Amino acid sequence: MFAGIWGSYMRIKQNVAQVLCCLFCIVVVGMFLGCSANNEDSTSTANDRTKTYSWKMVTTWPKNLPALGVAPERFASMVETMSDGRLNVKVYAAGELVGAMEVFDSVSSGAAEMGHGAAYYWTGKAPAAALFTTVPFGMNAQEMNAWLSYGGGLELWRELYEPFDLIPFVCGNSGVQMAGWFNVEINSLEDLKGLKMRIPGLGAEVMKRAGAAPQLLPAVEIFTSLQTGVIDATEWVGPYNDLTLGLYQIAKYYYYPGWHEPNAAIELIVNRSAFEQLPTDLQKIVEVAASAINQDMLNEFTARNNAALQTLLNEHGVELRPLPDEVVNRLREISAEILDEVAANDPLSKRIVESYKQFHHEVRQWSAISEEAYFNVRE
Ligand code: CA
Numbered sequence: 543m544f545a546g547i548w549g550s551y552m553r554i555k556q557n558v559a560q561v562l563c564c565l566f567c568i569v570v571v572g573m574f575l576g577c578s579a580n581n582e583d584s585t586s587t588a589n590d591r592t593k594t595y596s597w598k599m600v601t602t603w604p605k606n607l608p609a610l611g612v613a614p615e616r617f618a619s620m621v622e623t624m625s626d627g628r629l630n631v632k633v634y635a636a637g638e639l640v641g642a643m644e645v646f647d648s649v650s651s652g653a654a655e656m657g658h659g660a661a662y663y664w665t666g667k668a669p670a671a672a673l674f675t676t677v678p679f680g681m682n683a684q685e686m687n688a689w690l691s692y693g694g695g696l697e698l699w700r701e702l703y704e705p706f707d708l709i710p711f712v713c714g715n716s717g718v719q720m721a722g723w724f725n726v727e728i729n730s731l732e733d734l735k736g737l738k739m740r741i742p743g744l745g746a747e748v749m750k751r752a753g754a755a756p757q758l759l760p761a762v763e764i765f766t767s768l769q770t771g772v773i774d775a776t777e778w779v780g781p782y783n784d785l786t787l788g789l790y791q792i793a794k795y796y797y798y799p800g801w802h803e804p805n806a807a808i809e810l811i812v813n814r815s816a817f818e819q820l821p822t823d824l825q826k827i828v829e830v831a832a833s834a835i836n837q838d839m840l841n842e843f844t845a846r847n848n849a850a851l852q853t854l855l856n857e858h859g860v861e862l863r864p865l866p867d868e869v870v871n872r873l874r875e876i877s878a879e880i881l882d883e884v885a886a887n888d889p890l891s892k893r894i895v896e897s898y899k900q901f902h903h904e905v906r907q908w909s910a911i912s913e914e915a916y917f918n919v920r921e
Contacts, residue, residue, distance in 0.1 A: 590821065591628070591821055591823070593628070593821075594627065594628050594629070594630065595628065595629045595630065595820065595824070596630050596632070597629065597630065597631045597632070597654075597655040597656055597816070598631075598632055598634060598639065598653075598654040598655055598656070599614055599617075599618065599631050599632065599633045599634065599654065599655070599656040599657065599658060600634045600638075600639050600640050600644075600645045600648050600649065600654040600656075600657050600658075601614050601633060601634065601635060601636060601642075601645065601657065601658040601659060602636055602642040602643070602645050602657075602658070602659035602660065602663060602760060602761075603635060603636055603642070603658070603659075603761060604635055604636060604761050604762050605635035605638075606635075607761065607783065607786060607787075608782055608783055608786050608842075608846075609714075609716075609779075609782060609783060609839050609842050609843055609846075610714070610716075610761075610779070610783060610808065610839075611635065613658065613713065613714050613808065613835050613838070613839050614633045614658040615633050616835060616838065617631070617658070617713065617810070617831050617832065617835045618630075618631035618632070618633050620831045620834065620835070621827055621828065621831045624827045624830070624831065625823075625824055625827050628824060629820070629824050629827065629828070631656060633658075634654070636760055636761070636762055637762065639654065640653075640654070641760070642659070642663075642760035642761070642762065643663060643758075643760060645657040645658075645659045645663075645811075646659070646663070646664045646667060646706070646708075646811070649708060649811050649812070649813050650706045650707055650708055650813070652707070652813045652815065652816060654813075655812065655813050655816040655817075656810065656811065656812050656813070656816075657809075657810070657811045658713060658714075658808065658809070658810055658811075659808070659809060659811070660675045660742070660806060660807075660808055660809060661673075661674035661675045661699070661710070661807070661809050662674075662675035662676065662742050662743030662744070663742060663758070665743065667706065668702050668703075668706075668891075669884055669887050669891060670702060670884055670887065670890065670891040670894040670895065671702060672743040672744045672884070673744075673884070673894055673895065673898050674690075674695070674699045674702075674710070674807060674809065675743055675803075675806050675807050675808075675809075676743060676744075676745075676802070676803045676804060676805055676806050676807065677744060677804075677877075677881065677898060677902075678744055678745050678748055678801055678802045678803075678804075678873065678874075678877035678880075679801060679804065679873075679874050679877050679878075680804055680805075680898070680902060681804065681805060681898075681901075681902050681905065681906075682717070682718060682804050682805050682909075683715040683716075683717050683718075683805035683807075683840055684913070685805075685901075685902065685905045685906070685909065686715070686805045686807055687712070687715070687807075687836070688901075688905060689897075689898065689901045689902075689905070690712050690807070693897065693901040693905075694897055694901075695897065695898070695901070696710075696712070698890075698893065698894050698897055701890065702890060702894065703811070704814075707813060707814045707815065708811045708812070708813065708814060709811070709812045709813075709814055709817055710809050710810070710811050710812075711809065711810040711811075711812070711828070711829060711832035711833075712807050712808070712809065712810075712832065712833075712836050713808055713809060713810035713832040713833075713835050713836050713839075714807070714808030714835055714836055714838075714839035714840075715805055715806060715807055715808060715836060715839055715840040715843075716779050716780060716783075716803070716805065716806040716808070716839070716840075716843055717780070717805060717840055717843050717844055717847075718780075718799065718800050718803070718804050718805065719777065719778075719779050719780050719800035719802075719803040719804075719806060720777065720779070720780050720781070720784065720796060720797065720798050720799075720800050721777060721797035721798050721799060721800055721801060721802070721865055722739070722741070722775055722776055722777030722778070722796075722797055723768070723775060723776050723777070723778075723784070723789045723790075723792075723793035723795070723796055723797075724737075724774070724775040724793060724794075724795045724797060725768070725774050725775060725792075725793050725794065725795075726774060726775070726795075727795060727863075728795075728797060728863075728865060728866065728869060729866060730866065730868060730869070731752065731753070731868060731869055731872055733869075734749065734752045734753050734754045734869070735753040735754070736753065736754070736755060737749075737753075737754040737755065737774050737775055738754070738755045738757065738772070738773045738774045738775070739754050739755070739756055739757070739773060739774065739775040739776060739777070740756075740757050740758070740759045740764055740767065740768075740773050740775070740776035740777065740778075741756045741757075741758075741776070741777050741802060742758050743802070743803075744802075744877070744880055744881070744884070745777070745801075745802025745803065746758065747880045748802065748873055748876045748877050748880055749802075749873075751876045751879070751880070752872060752873060752876060757772075757773060759773070759776075761778065761787065764776050764778060764787060764789070765787060765788060765789065765792065768789065768792045768793060769792045775793070776789065776793070777800070777802065777803070779806070779843075780800070780843060780847050780850075781847045781848070781850035781851035781853075781854055782842075782843055782846040782847045782849075782850040783843075784796075784850075784854075785850040785853060785854055790854050790858040790859075790860045791858075794860070794861055795860075795861050795863055796854065796860045796861065796862050796863070797863050797864070797865050798862070798863075798864055798865070799864070799865070799870075801865070801870055801873055801874070801877075802873075808836075808839065810828075810832045810835075812828065881895055881899070882895075
């Protein structure tokens with residue numbers, strides 16, 4: 543009898559233990575699920591890989607302008623493919639949504655999530671922005687990319703744009719440009735006096751000090767301005783781009799070298815809060831696509847400039863001329879002064895200029911015995 547009672551007691555004890563164990567498991571699993579739900583709430587946007595994003599990209603370029611205007615379209619297509627349609631970017635040419643010179647403000651305010659243009663258009667916002675496009679007599683595309691990637695340049699650029707709620711990426715490069723199109727011959731420094739020329743960035747400041755009257759005009763206004771005499775000269779990019787703008791129709795002389803733009807880094811700007819709302823994989827896709835387009839644009843200009851130059855010379859009778867040494871030498875002197883003046887603006891400008899100059903000083907020592915030495919010996 544005792545054994546029967548003891549057996550019943552043990553069975554009840556086991557059942558109670560099983561029930562308690564189950565209850566404990568349910569509570570633990572419930573707590574875990576509760577925590578998971580809370581975590582998902584707090585980071586739902588960053589982790590949601592089913593959500594699709596439709597963004598606007600405003601640009602400073604005419605619709606489908608070779609290389610510069612095509613690059614943002616290629617970027618958008620690449621991002622859409624890489625993200626499997628989760629990030630869709632609609633590209634707007636200059637004037638479609640906002641004017642070319644309103645791109646910075648549009649992205650800064652968040653009206654558009656992205657912009658494609660050039661930092662030297664925004665020196666009115668931050669004078670040192672010019673250095674993130676090009677510096678007269680400064681680094682070429684290869685050296686510029688090296689500074690941005692491995693010389694601290696990109697970090698400084700991001701610091702400069704931070705107060706504007708913008709994240710910059712390098713997203714294109716023209717390579718060395720041409721000095722520009724002139725309606726008059728440039729035989730001496732005297733010929734620069736009073737010359738009305740479209741030229742942006744630090745090159746504009748240099749020309750001003752050399753006696754010219756520089757103006758900043760977007761591509762869409764250049765042809766008419768030159769045709770109607772608002773300007774006497776203009777620089778744009780190089781043969782491949784300039785041929786499309788038709789500048790040969792209204793200016794006879796095509797001067798080189800592009801002292802004012804030994805490279806032009808093209809920028810992708812992204813509104814900070816929009817970028818931070820993207821899941822991390824889409825953020826990476828934006829970064830990688832910008833980098834791919836950066837190289838692609840330089841490749842395209844390098845591949846196509848000469849054929850366009852031959853068309854300009856042989857079919858349109860353009861006169862190709864080098865700038866006189868006297869002019870180039872004086873412009874080089876002024877460029878050094880201008881750079882020092884940018885550094886004097888504020889502490890961040892000083893750090894940017896010092897970083898650029900130091901990197902340029904170092905990288906050119908290698909360039910001198912590599913690219914430059916090689917160019918001088920190849921047949
Ligand atoms: Ca240019």
